[in-house]
Amino acid sequence: MSALPDLRPPQAARSHGTSDDRFGRVVQCVSPYAIYLLDAGGCVISWNSCAERMAGYQANEILDRHFSVFYPPEEVERGTPAANLQAALVAGHYEDESWRLRKDRSRFLASVAITPIYDRQGNHTGFSKTTRDLTECCKRMDRMEVHTIQVETRSAELERLTSALQEANRAMESFAYSVSHDLRAPLRAMWGFAEALQEDYGEKLDEQGRRYTRSVMDAARRMDELIEDLLAYSRLSRVEMELSSVELEATLREVVEEVCTGDTRCKRSIAVAAPLPSVIAHRLTLIQVLTNLLSNALKFVASGTRPQVRVFAEAHDRSIRLWMEDNGLGIAPEHLQRIFLPFERLHGPAPYPGTGIGLAIVSKGMERMGGRAGVESELGRGSRFWIELPAADEGQ
Amino acid sequence: MSTACTILLVEDNQSDVFLVERAFQKAKVPHLLQVVEDGEQAVAYLSGAGPYSDRSRFPLPLFVLLDLKLPRKSGFEVLEWLRRQPAIRRVPVVVLTSSNHIEDIDRAYDSGANSYLVKVADPIAVAELARAIEQYWVNLNQQPELG
Numbered sequence: 001m002s003a004l005p006d007l008r009p010p011q012a013a014r015s016h017g018t019s020d021d022r023f024g025r026v027v028q029c030v031s032p033y034a035i036y037l038l039d040a041g042g043c044v045i046s047w048n049s050c051a052e053r054m055a056g057y058q059a060n061e062i063l064d065r066h067f068s069v070f071y072p073p074e075e076v077e078r079g080t081p082a083a084n085l086q087a088a089l090v091a092g093h094y095e096d097e098s099w100r101l102r103k104d105r106s107r108f109l110a111s112v113a114i115t116p117i118y119d120r121q122g123n124h125t126g127f128s129k130t131t132r133d134l135t136e137c138c139k140r141m142d143r144m145e146v147h148t149i150q151v152e153t154r155s156a157e158l159e160r161l162t163s164a165l166q167e168a169n170r171a172m173e174s175f176a177y178s179v180s181h182d183l184r185a186p187l188r189a190m191w192g193f194a195e196a197l198q199e200d201y202g203e204k205l206d207e208q209g210r211r212y213t214r215s216v217m218d219a220a221r222r223m224d225e226l227i228e229d230l231l232a233y234s235r236l237s238r239v240e241m242e243l244s245s246v247e248l249e250a251t252l253r254e255v256v257e258e259v260c261t262g263d264t265r266c267k268r269s270i271a272v273a274a275p276l277p278s279v280i281a282h283r284l285t286l287i288q289v290l291t292n293l294l295s296n297a298l299k300f301v302a303s304g305t306r307p308q309v310r311v312f313a314e315a316h317d318r319s320i321r322l323w324m325e326d327n328g329l330g331i332a333p334e335h336l337q338r339i340f341l342p343f344e345r346l347h348g349p350a351p352y353p354g355t356g357i358g359l360a361i362v363s364k365g366m367e368r369m370g371g372r373a374g375v376e377s378e379l380g381r382g383s384r385f386w387i388e389l390p391a392a393d394e395g396q
Numbered sequence: 397m398s399t400a401c402t403i404l405l406v407e408d409n410q411s412d413v414f415l416v417e418r419a420f421q422k423a424k425v426p427h428l429l430q431v432v433e434d435g436e437q438a439v440a441y442l443s444g445a446g447p448y449s450d451r452s453r454f455p456l457p458l459f460v461l462l463d464l465k466l467p468r469k470s471g472f473e474v475l476e477w478l479r480r481q482p483a484i485r486r487v488p489v490v491v492l493t494s495s496n497h498i499e500d501i502d503r504a505y506d507s508g509a510n511s512y513l514v515k516v517a518d519p520i521a522v523a524e525l526a527r528a529i530e531q532y533w534v535n536l537n538q539q540p541e542l543g
Contacts, residue, residue, distance in 0.1 A: 181465060181494050188494075188517045189411035195519035196418060217519075224517045 037117075038127040042067050042085055045126065054133050056103035067129065070100045072107060085127060088114040097149065100131065109134040109149060169238055176234045183227055191220035222353070229357035232288065233342065236364050241282040243369060245392035248276035248322060251283065252311060255290040259298065266298065273312035278392035279320050281369050286389075289365045289373075292358040293385050297326035300352060300383075319371075320391050325384045331377040340373070362387070404457035405431045406438040406474065407492075408466055412515065416461070416492075419526035425534060430454065435469025438462070439477055442484055456542065459488040459510075459533050464500060472507055479508040486540035490533060 034051035036044055043066050052059065055070060062069070068081035075081070075098070088094035093115050100110040111132040119125050134146055194216040202210055252272055260266035279286075297309045310325040331339060331346065338344045342360035366373040366387055377383035403425075407413050413431055420429060432438050438460070441448045448454040460478075464471035471491065479485050490511040491504045501512050511533075516522055 177495070177497065184494050184515070184517060185409055185412070188415065188515060189409075191517050192411065192415040192418075192519055192522065196415075220517065 034131040034133070036067065036129040036131070038067055038085075038129055040124055040126050042081060042127070051131070054102075054108075054131065055100075061103070070131075072099055072101055075099075084112075084114055088127060089116050089124070092116065097134065097145070109146065111145075172234060172238060176231055176238075179227060179231065184224075187220055187223055187227070191217060191224070194220065222355070226355045226357075229355045229361070233357055233361055233364060236285065236288070236361060236368060241285060241368050243280050243282055245278050246281045246283045246286055247278050248313065248320070249274055251286055252276065252290060255287055255294055258287075259291060259294050269298070269307050270294070270309045270311065273310070276311075276313050276322070277315070277320050279322075279389040280392050281371070281389050285365045285369055289362045289387060292362050293324050293387070296358060297324055297328060297383070297385070299354075300328040300347070301326070302329060315391065316388070318391055319388050321386050321388045323384055323386045325382065327382045330379045330381045330383055331375065332379045336375055336377065339375070401427045402455045402457045403427050403429050404438070404441060404460045405429050406433075406435070406460060406462045406466065406471065407431065408433045408463065412463075415519075415522060416526070419522050420530070422523055423526040423530050425526065425530045427458070427534065430457065434467040435471065435474045437468075438466075438474045439469065442478060442487070443481070456484060456487065458539065459490055459537075461490050461492045461529075462509075464491060464493040464495060464504065472503060475504065475507040475509060484542055486542060488533065488537065488540070490529065 034054045035048045037046040039045050068076050095113045097111045099107045114129045117126045198213045298307045301307045308327045314321045340359050340363040343356040345356040362373050371389040373387045375385045432441050440446050462471045488510045491509045492513050494515045496514045
């Protein structure tokens with residue numbers, strides 16, 4: 001390219017494409033490349049026909065215009081065009097791969113090389129600039145380059161999404177924090193004052209007045225449980241879970257103690273088919289899951305029926321399925337899927353109070369531990385809930 | 397009035413102040429509850445500054461019941477300040493807050509809290525909490541020497 005500049009006087013250069021123009025003859029045949037001749041300030045003084053096709057301008061539209069017209073606006077704003085010329089002057093050559101603009105403002109990925117041009121006396125007279133449209137020209141040749149750039153673009157996008165997700169998580173965290181702080185303060189007041197009203201002025205109220213007061217307190221209790229469960233659910237979605245080997249049997253014993261709170265009759269109604277194997281889980285989350293399943297099994301029974309729960313494990317391949325079989329109300333087939341969604345309830349508040357978040361906690365907790373949860377049931381014939389987790393030891 | 401019968405409650409929420417006072421009355425805590433509403437007032441009270449300079453009216457408390465989320469100066473700031481005061485650095489501090497975040501709990505202990513309790517909504521639990529505070533911090537706990 002260093003031989004190009006002194007081939008013809010400036011006048012000849014402007015009559016682009018003429019047959020006696022040696023510059024023109026040299027450059028017209030290398031069609032995948034757009035070749036421009038720029039003056040020392042960066043204005044286009046000549047170009048080849050490929051440049052017309054690549055950028056979409058007619059010759060008369062582009063001659064004498066500054067070459068920064070090919071750069072995206074943000075690059076122009078950053079001063080990239082002038083910086084590229086300067087880099088070429090300093091190093092004798094400049095190359096990069098970046099985005100360029102067509103006349104219709106669409107972008108294309110281009111490989112660009114800029115070389116400064118000097119006359120015989122060594123005075124700087126301008127630049128030659130070759131541009132290759134990578135998106136079109138490289139289909140046959142080096143797709144890899146484009147792919148690399150695409151991969152880089154995608155990983156940058158992924159990075160952006162990851163940080164957006166982390167940001168969303170932090171926002172969620174601070175939301176949960178302000179729920180626990182701010183929402184609970186008026187709740188404490190509502191509940192506490194209703195109780196004070198009942199205790200200090202109960203005798204002055206008639207039966208209806210006392211019933212109203214009790215309703216306020218019941219509502220406060222439900223809201224307290226709802227906030228607690230929502231926080232537990234959101235914590236479950238956010239926290240890091242380190243999985244390790246957990247003994248199902250010991251964990252289940254702990255859960256039974258917690259659910260029955262010392263009631264021996266309650267404990268007798270739960271039959272655990274020992275021994276139970278160990279699984280890979282997050283212990284506290286597993287406790288949360290089992291507590292919800294077991295209290296549901298004990299709660300949703302027909303009035304007058306003594307609850308009976310049977311817990312047993314099955315080995316499936318490399319995973320363990322733990323079953324909880326109850327003699328409760330059972331679930332109609334059309335409800336089997338939606339009971340695992342938050343706020344889904346199949347019963348009114350009496351006689352089965354609850355927030356509707358228990359099974360959502362089960363489902364989310366199992367998902368976070370890489371396991372699964374499900375149910376088999378028929379109306380009036382009890383339910384068989386199961387959870388599945390990876391087995392901890394070979395052969396168990 | 398003396399240290400032996402004063403508890404300092406640092407709490408900005410008036411409803412919570414009412415409910416704590418009521419629970420203490422019901423638990424028959426034979427003590428005077430002094431109430432300040434923000435962190436700066438707590439610092440003023442504990443250092444006996446400004447309106448709290450009369451120690452016969454505003455004695456050093458047996459212990460401080462300290463909320464963390466406070467106007468002007470947070471509970472953490474009050475706690476950290478208190479532990480740097482040679483004369484009163486041993487005054488026991490029981491944090492009473494609505495946060496059960498482990499970050500808050502750890503930071504409170506790191507800052508020198510002696511106990512960390514979470515506010516409850518259920519009036520029955522509030523009454524139990526007041527009785528437990530009375531039994532432990534008033535009756536069982538041995539007081540340090542101040543100064």
